[in-house]
Amino acid sequence: MNKPDKENINIEIKLLLEAVFLKYGYDFRNYSQAHVKRRIMHRLSVSGCENITQMIHEVLYDQSFFNKLLLDLSINVTEMFRDPSFYQALRQKVIPNLKTYPFIKIWHAGCSTGEEAYSLAIILKEEGLYDKVQIYATDFNQLVLKKAKEGIYPINLIKEYTYNYQKSGGLNSFADYYNAKYDSVIIDTELKKNIVFADHNLVLDGVFGEMNLIICRNVLIYFNRELQDRVIKLFSDSLVHGGFLCLGSKENLRFSKYSNNFLDVEKNEKIYKKVAFVNESKSV
Amino acid sequence: MRKTKFKAIVIGVSLGGAKALQMILSALPEKFPVPIIIVQHISPHSDNYFVIHLNGLCKIKVKEAQEKEKAEAGTVYISPPNYHLLIEEDGTFSLSIEGRVNYSRPSVDVLFESAAYAYGTGLIGIILTGANNDGSKGLKKIQEEGGLSIVQDPKTAEAESMPKAAIAATETDYIVPLEKISELMIELCK
Ligand SMILES: C[S@@+](CC[C@H](N)C(=O)[O-])C[C@H]1O[C@@H](n2cnc3c(N)ncnc32)[C@H](O)[C@@H]1O
Numbered sequence: 140m141n142k143p144d145k146e147n148i149n150i151e152i153k154l155l156l157e158a159v160f161l162k163y164g165y166d167f168r169n170y171s172q173a174h175v176k177r178r179i180m181h182r183l184s185v186s187g188c189e190n191i192t193q194m195i196h197e198v199l200y201d202q203s204f205f206n207k208l209l210l211d212l213s214i215n216v217t218e219m220f221r222d223p224s225f226y227q228a229l230r231q232k233v234i235p236n237l238k239t240y241p242f243i244k245i246w247h248a249g250c251s252t253g254e255e256a257y258s259l260a261i262i263l264k265e266e267g268l269y270d271k272v273q274i275y276a277t278d279f280n281q282l283v284l285k286k287a288k289e290g291i292y293p294i295n296l297i298k299e300y301t302y303n304y305q306k307s308g309g310l311n312s313f314a315d316y317y318n319a320k321y322d323s324v325i326i327d328t329e330l331k332k333n334i335v336f337a338d339h340n341l342v343l344d345g346v347f348g349e350m351n352l353i354i355c356r357n358v359l360i361y362f363n364r365e366l367q368d369r370v371i372k373l374f375s376d377s378l379v380h381g382g383f384l385c386l387g388s389k390e391n392l393r394f395s396k397y398s399n400n401f402l403d404v405e406k407n408e409k410i411y412k413k414v415a416f417v418n419e420s421k422s423v
Numbered sequence: 424m425r426k427t428k429f430k431a432i433v434i435g436v437s438l439g440g441a442k443a444l445q446m447i448l449s450a451l452p453e454k455f456p457v458p459i460i461i462v463q464h465i466s467p468h469s470d471n472y473f474v475i476h477l478n479g480l481c482k483i484k485v486k487e488a489q490e491k492e493k494a495e496a497g498t499v500y501i502s503p504p505n506y507h508l509l510i511e512e513d514g515t516f517s518l519s520i521e522g523r524v525n526y527s528r529p530s531v532d533v534l535f536e537s538a539a540y541a542y543g544t545g546l547i548g549i550i551l552t553g554a555n556n557d558g559s560k561g562l563k564k565i566q567e568e569g570g571l572s573i574v575q576d577p578k579t580a581e582a583e584s585m586p587k588a589a590i591a592a593t594e595t596d597y598i599v600p601l602e603k604i605s606e607l608m609i610e611l612c613k
Contacts, residue, residue, distance in 0.1 A: 145540060145543065145568075149512075171509070171511065171517040171519075172511055172512060173509040173510065173511045173512070173517050173537040173540070173541070174509060174517055174519055176537075176540065177509070177533070177536065177537065214519060214520065214521050216520050216521060216522050217520075357520050360490050360506075360517065360518045360519065360520075361517075361519070364491060367491075389489070389490055389503055389506060389518050390490065391489075394491055
């Protein structure tokens with residue numbers, strides 16, 4: 140048999156993603172191809188499968204094989220206070236506005252193992268807002284949601300998190316927010332009180348209520364433009380007028396057909412605000 | 424020399440990279456005929472000062488690669504700190520915060536591998552100075568897909584382990600001293 144060429148590999152990848160979608164309902168067909176290919180080739184090399192076509196068989200008949208592939212494709216890497224300057228901007232530009240509301244709803248989409256949601260909770264607490272917020276932290280991966288709920292993280296990461304926290308304008312000692320035990324830390328239960336971790340798939344599921352703030356960082360980078368647009372529309376539809384949308388430092392609304400629904404609040408930190416009057420005719 | 428027309432150049436560089444990139448890029452003409460895409464190992468906390476500095480220094484345009492942006496001829500794209508940079512088969516950039524590869528994010532291997540798929544025989548891969556072995560797998564991949572490999576002569580490198588590892592991993596097409604690399608790039612892409 141000939142060595143599979145690029146065309147055949149791409150066809151096999153398409154078929155594998157189709158199989159995943161039909162069998163399990165997870166839709167990776169509009170994710171970044173380069174990313175998907177890299178992760179599938181990685182799984183192929185460690186799986187013992189001969190080729191991608193054999194992986195299709197494994198996926199269909201072995202749920203545990205699928206679970207591994209799901210983790211490969213979903214990239215759950217995250218940290219506390221990643222990009223400290225973003226959290227600083229959040230404190231300065233968004234929090235003062237949120238303070239004017241009696242009750243605040245926040246949607247944290249693609250929360251992975253929860254580090255970002257707890258970072259946000261810390262800021263809200265320090266700003267005296269935590270008792271009037273409800274945070275919905277969502278992801279489409281059950282496994283990471285379970286870890287997020289537990290809020291237990293390796294202690295060797297704390298040094299970097301402490302550094303990030305301080306750089307983000309933290310007001311207290313970071314050690315106030317966790318308890319160390321052996322080689323782990325567990326997040327203070329007080330911080331968990333107003334966070335609900337829930338399953339939500341940005342590709343398939345719908346609007347998530349009337350939010351004052353939506354944070355979705357480093358998720359859109361994995362989507363193609365079409366899918367990015369779908370999700371940005373979903374965010375636009377889920378925000379109150381004047382509500383805030385925060386994306387990752389290297390993501391932006393520039394290419395989106397819904398960019399007119401938003402104004403820049405802090406350009407460098409990718410903080411946007413939904414305008415008061417959305418021109419609905421543009422939102423197909 | 425081969426007949427294929429090259430469509431892109433990818434460069435991987437680590438320790439000693441600032442000097443090496445300045446020397447190479449400042450010698451290129453403004454209208455270089457293909458895009459040049461670079462992964463440089465830098466601190467995750469660094470800003471884009473170096474990119475701005477290079478752009479001021481060079482005739483060719485130098486900028487940070489943005490996600491979904493299309494790689495165009497006559498432009499040098501540098502990976503943003505703390506993200507992996509990939510190139511899609513349609514010539515646009517993707518970013519990822521996947522964990523470190525070879526202790527690095529961005530990783531040269533990640534860019535090179537995706538570029539090898541995207542450009543095949545139309546790709547030139549270049550490994551410059553560095554104190555690790557990131558990029559050697561990627562350069563091998565470029566070769567497997569029919570692309571061309573260039574490595575900086577380790578004797579002229581501030582840190583020699585990255586070029587040495589690349590030479591060991593591939594049948595390198597060109598091993599050239601630092602000061603000759605820009606010349607070779609211009610010649611190959613004529
Ligand atoms: C790279 S992590 C980003 C985590 C965090 N927001 C950060 O920036 O550190 C991407 C997360 O998005 C989730 N994700 C990917 N596709 C998704 C989808 N269609 N719906 C919901 N979550 C998704 C993944 O499971 C993963 O946890």
